[in-house]
Amino acid sequence: MTAAPPPTHSSGRQRDAARTRAEILDVATEEFARLGYTGARVDVIAARIHTTKRMIYYYFGGKEQLFTAVLERAYAVIRQQEQGLDVGHLDPVAAIRRLAELTFDHHEEHPDFIRLVSIENIHEAEHIIGSATLSELSSPAIEVIGRILEEGRAQGVFTADVDAVDLHAMISSFCFFRVANRHTFGALFGRDLTAADRRQHYRTMLGDMVLAYLTGDTARER
Amino acid sequence: MTAAPPPTHSSGRQRDAARTRAEILDVATEEFARLGYTGARVDVIAARIHTTKRMIYYYFGGKEQLFTAVLERAYAVIRQQEQGLDVGHLDPVAAIRRLAELTFDHHEEHPDFIRLVSIENIHEAEHIIGSATLSELSSPAIEVIGRILEEGRAQGVFTADVDAVDLHAMISSFCFFRVANRHTFGALFGRDLTAADRRQHYRTMLGDMVLAYLTGDTARER
DNA sequence: CAATTAACTAACTAGTACGTTACTTGCCCC
DNA sequence: GGGGCAAGTAACGTACTAGTTAGTTAATTG
Secondary structure: OOOOOOOOOOOOOOOOHHHHHHHHHHHHHHHHHHHHHHHHHHHHHHHHHOOOOOHHHHOOHHEEEEEHHHHHHHHHHHHHHEEEOOOOOHHHHHHHHHHHHHHHHHHHHHHHHHHHHHHHHHHOHHHHHHHHHHHHOOOOOOOOHHHHHHHHHHHOOOOOOOOOHHHHHHHHHHHHHHHHOOOHHHHHHOOOOOHHHHHHHHHHHOOOOHHHHOOHHHHHHH | OOOOOOOOOOOOOOOOHHHHHHHHHHHHHHHHHHHHHEEEEHHHHHHHHOOHHHHHHHHHHHHHHHHHHHHHHHHHHHHHHHOOOOOOOOOOEEEEEEEEEEOOOHHHHOOOHHHHHHHHHHHOHHHHHHHHHHOOOOOOHHHHHHHHEEEEEEEOOOOOOHHHHHHHHHHHHHHHHHHHHHHHHHHOOOOOOOOOOHHHHHHHHHHHHHHHHHOHHHHHHH
16 A cells, blocks of 8 residues: 655664764763653653664663663763872872862863762662772772872871861862752852852862861861 | 442541641652652652542642642741751851851751752752742841851951852852762762761861861962 | 674553543531 | 532543564675
8 A cells, every 4th residue: 555665764874883872872961961860761862863762772771771871981081080180299288279179170061970970869879889880990089189188297287187088078069069059059049159250269269168177277166 | 240339438538638738748758859850750659648649739730839849848947947046146156167067967867858959950940940939038047157257257257258158058068968979979989978977077077167268367378 | 795793773562650530528617 | 407618539541651572774704
């Protein structure tokens, strides 16, 4: 019955496994970041790059594994960036400020990553825990902070009783909150924490805060 | 054909609108906090309190409005708590430390609230923006911080150039991050930010940090 | 160049999810 | 004590959604 002639497939994808895989990962990152794990739709991810859902199952196994792959790549990016950070030539005070600023900038530049971290925390980090790549590797940033902290204490400029992991938490807190919670904070307090014209203010504020803590005479206030 | 006799409905709910409404709100808070907006299931919320989905539509109109109602109540709780905070009798330094500790404690005690805030930020605060109750009222905490800040500056103990809203952001950052991101942080750095035996350490750290910032000679580090 | 396999497509399945319709039951007040 | 209405129930409908099955097309290689 005059079935439609089979499509020529001329509009089909080029056969390029690497590209298809990479494209899936790219749009999956966007979709998961935008809509959350449950909110993201496998069909939509496929449609956006003009492939089919089947390819996602072909390359990643399933929605869950795709999300894990997205996280793995997102974390690989910061680790790589952290690996390249070079503050060894600076004195401890300048080094900490520089490190804080780099952390600040990274958060500013990767709002999607921040959203993925929020989402993964809603899921109690189950994907990170289930990923050998993620749960085994540790962060280069901690090593760097540890060395600066040691040097600063040896020189007598850092007096606070804090270790590298906790200091990293302190720095990340501010950077993370500012980006992750900008919507509710803006709606409730009428202040856009990510407004371009206040960026430098917050960047300086972070450095001031961390250094005041590290170098301050904490006994003073108690 | 011998249809089962109609259920006696003896096991039906008491007719108590207020209780039904309140119960829906309670379990909806739990479910939304646990699974996110998209992840939570209207049927499950109804089933958990032995009512039917229809009641949710009866009292709230829909899933979206239910989530908004959940947020409204959650924020009402902190506002009420903030209203009751009494630090007027303390000197500025002690008042800020006390305020930071109260914020810290509130975050510690209400992890569900923290999750709801994370979730609402994923949704770009659309429910808060759409709620007159939430977007119009402002936080009592800001007023309190403003007054302490003024007093501290008048006395010459606070030197930092910061306003109440930004200081609130700084304090909240640390409290929020510690609870909200404990899963990914724990998985990546092997440190439980919410471990009971480190609670006091972080509580003190927060106060030290904020006060060092406020009272410190910021010119020193630059 | 033929056999093999990697890459890709379409259609389907089974289960799920929100929201609605139609109906029943108990309470309150005149 | 009965009319009226608030409170509650059950079952349905439509749309969606993760994952699967079965088959096709292009590249590679012996």
